[in-house]
Amino acid sequence: xxxxxxLNSGSxxxxxxxxxxxxxxxxxxATRLASGTIERIGEEGSPVADHAAALEVVSGELAATGxxxxxxxxxAIGHRVVHGGTAFTEPTLITDEVVARVRDLIPLAPLHNPAxxxxxxxxxxxxxxLPQVAVFDTAFHATMPAEAxxxxxxxxxxxxxxxxxxxxHGTSHAYVSRAAAALADRPDANVIVLHLGNGASASAxxxxxxxxxxxxxxxxxxxxxxxxxGDLDPGVILHLGRSAGMSLDEIDTLLNRRSGMLGLCGDxxxxxxxxxxxxxxxxxxxALAVYCHRLRKYxxxxxxxxxxxxxxAFTGGVGENSSLVRERAMxxxxxxxxxxxxxxxxxxxxxxxxxxxxxxxxxxxTDEELEIARQTFAVVSRTNxx
Ligand SMILES: Nc1ncnc2c1ncn2[C@@H]1O[C@H](COP(=O)(O)OP(=O)(O)O)[C@@H](O)[C@H]1O
Ligand SMILES: CC(=O)OP(=O)(O)O
Ligand SMILES: [Mg+2]
Numbered sequence: 001x002x003x004x005x006x007l008n009s010g011s012x013x014x015x016x017x018x019x020x021x022x023x024x025x026x027x028x029x030a031t032r033l034a035s036g037t038i039e040r041i042g043e044e045g046s047p048v049a050d051h052a053a054a055l056e057v058v059s060g061e062l063a064a065t066g067x068x069x070x071x072x073x074x075x076a077i078g079h080r081v082v083h084g085g086t087a088f089t090e091p092t093l094i095t096d097e098v099v100a101r102v103r104d105l106i107p108l109a110p111l112h113n114p115a116x117x118x119x120x121x122x123x124x125x126x127x128x129x130l131p132q133v134a135v136f137d138t139a140f141h142a143t144m145p146a147e148a149x150x151x152x153x154x155x156x157x158x159x160x161x162x163x164x165x166x167x168x169h170g171t172s173h174a175y176v177s178r179a180a181a182a183l184a185d186r187p188d189a190n191v192i193v194l195h196l197g198n199g200a201s202a203s204a205x206x207x208x209x210x211x212x213x214x215x216x217x218x219x220x221x222x223x224x225x226x227x228x229x230g231d232l233d234p235g236v237i238l239h240l241g242r243s244a245g246m247s248l249d250e251i252d253t254l255l256n257r258r259s260g261m262l263g264l265c266g267d268x269x270x271x272x273x274x275x276x277x278x279x280x281x282x283x284x285x286x287a288l289a290v291y292c293h294r295l296r297k298y299x300x301x302x303x304x305x306x307x308x309x310x311x312x313a314f315t316g317g318v319g320e321n322s323s324l325v326r327e328r329a330m331x332x333x334x335x336x337x338x339x340x341x342x343x344x345x346x347x348x349x350x351x352x353x354x355x356x357x358x359x360x361x362x363x364x365x366t367d368e369e370l371e372i373a374r375q376t377f378a379v380v381s382r383t384n385x386x
Contacts, residue, residue, distance in 0.1 A: 002075040009119030017369040024377040034065040051118035078376030082112035084136030091375040094132040133376040140170030167213035175371040177205040180313040189310040197316035204302035226268035229259035292328035315366040
């Protein structure tokens with residue numbers, strides 16, 4: 001039995017999970033020994049001042065379960081790192097050089113990479129003897145062809161500044177597309193994955209390889225999200241700067257933190273949006289309509305990119321729980337061979353399409369922590385340092 005601790009350090013939270021397994025490659029064999037979330041890091045009035053303090057809390061919670069962070073059975077620590085740029089396309093054993101290169105990528109993921117690094121630095125300080133592995137959100141998308149990665153802007157400028165599409169949530173897209181292919185009993189299945197959480201992204205996966213995804217150079221492009229706008233005419237940004245005199249920081253805050261569902265209707269929690277829609281609230285209705293219209297558009301686009309689709313997989317907090325979003329996003333697609341079964345959709349487990357639907361539609365719960373643990377174990381066993 002080996003134990004692996006997974007840390008997902010976000011800007012204001014740390015999620016952790018301690019998993020144990022004998023054979024990490026066998027599905028369903030990892031046991032969850034402990035898990036939790038430390039929230040409101042660094043916020044006013046919060047007892048958790050920074051990531052070092054958060055890891056103290058994690059240590060304490062682990063010790064209370066009898067599996068302390070100092071446990072000799074702990075084999076490795078796996079970290080979610082959001083932006084790996086072009087440098088990292090595989091899970092990577094963390095060294096000082098890796099830390100420095102992830103730090104160089106901060107300008108491309110200012111909300112995410114600093115938090116991820118804070119978690120890495122504290123964990124290395126607490127257990128310098130253990131291998132620590134970075135699992136990158138961008139890695140799964142490294143197989144995208146040039147025409148899906150390039151922005152149609154001046155190539156010299158783009159090349160010099162690393163301006164291209166990278167894609168995110170790759171650990172989830174990898175895990176869910178694999179599970180969806182297994183569900184269709186076709187390892188070469190073409191899958192559209194719709195990861196709908198606070199951040200949201202779609203991907204087109206052909207026989208296990210990602211060929212397109214909706215997030216771009218940063219996690220702002222693509223679908224409508226809780227607080228992020230997703231796709232937008234870049235001219236809007238010029239207009240906000242020139243005509244409204246907004247600074248770049250103000251525009252950043254507007255598009256990343258005050259847009260999406262929150263901007264459209266004042267609520268970013270889909271449960272609350274649904275409650276208001278049921279009560280006939282027109283702002284919530286518009287927000288939901290924009291959200292589902294964007295989703296349907298991406299499904300159509302990725303259908304064309306893939307040429308043939310076997311499975312459409314819904315995942316993430318919204319994708320797994322909102323039958324209303326699934327129903328609205330899939331409405332009117334019978335011409336593409338996509339037909340939901342209303343009762344199965346309401347139940348929301350496994351296949352939710354009708355028996356005669358050419359494309360299978362399914363709810364496939366994601367498990368980023370398990371995937372990070374597996375990839376961490378793979379690196380550790382390969383490098384023989386565990
Ligand atoms: N029963 C539900 N119905 C609709 N939306 C839900 C439900 N449960 C959770 N959600 C939504 O899931 C979102 C969070 O998704 P999650 O994948 O947990 O987020 P994160 O990106 O932080 O991991 C929230 O917007 C929340 O409203
Ligand atoms: C990359 C990204 O958008 O992550 P999250 O959904 O955790 O914010
Ligand atoms: Mg998530």
